[in-house]
Amino acid sequence: MxxxxxxxxxxxxxxxxxxxxxxxxxxxxxxxxxxxxxxxxxxxxxxAPTPEQLIASVNAQRDSLLAAAALRIAPLQYAADLGMSTDLEKANLLDWMRYSVSLNRVEQQPEYPKTVDWPIAPWGA
Known part of the structure; x- marks a missing residue:
């Protein structure tokens, strides 16, 4: 400084x-x-942001990541629902679904909202 x-x-x-x-x-x-x-x-x-601003910021990031995951999940889920999934698509669907569940649970982390350990998105699909 x-x-x-x-x-x-x-x-x-x-x-x-x-x-x-x-x-x-x-x-x-x-x-x-x-x-x-x-x-x-x-x-x-x-x-420094207020606690409310920090929560809103973290939740906005979580929601954005969930929306992106939903775009990946949808076609994989359609293939599964139609019985058309390949083994790789089935595995990718499960990975993206696990990722979404992890995103949805960031509020349960002990240091939330100050520190969030963001899950890593799957690279397949």
Whole structure:
């Protein structure tokens, strides 16, 4: 993290790649390491999503992955229902169905919604 002071005496922090630019203080006393650490923590806390936002974000990702899985499952299920499945299609159908069930259970993970261990999608089908 790097810091700079503008013409008005305000202090800002920014990442070396320019990805984050945050107002720190107009008080030069905050330039010590402890003050900067506190200011950075306050900025991170202010930018952190609320629990509701985090849940909504995780659920949206889960729903998107479930929708993609449903597109893979449908033709495999049709073939199975019509008695037309090959052995490979039967195996792929079971893999995609297991994947969908795992996706639907992410809420049961101990660190949900802060940390989600996303299941890996099958590559077949």
């Amino acid at each position: 790097k810091y700079y002071k503008d013409k008005g005496g305000n202090i800002y922090a920014f990442e070396a790649d320019g990805s984050q630019d945050a107002f720190i203080s107009s008080d030069l006393a905050l330039l010590d390491a402890e003050g900067l650490a506190k200011a950075r923590k306050a900025q991170e806390d202010a930018n």
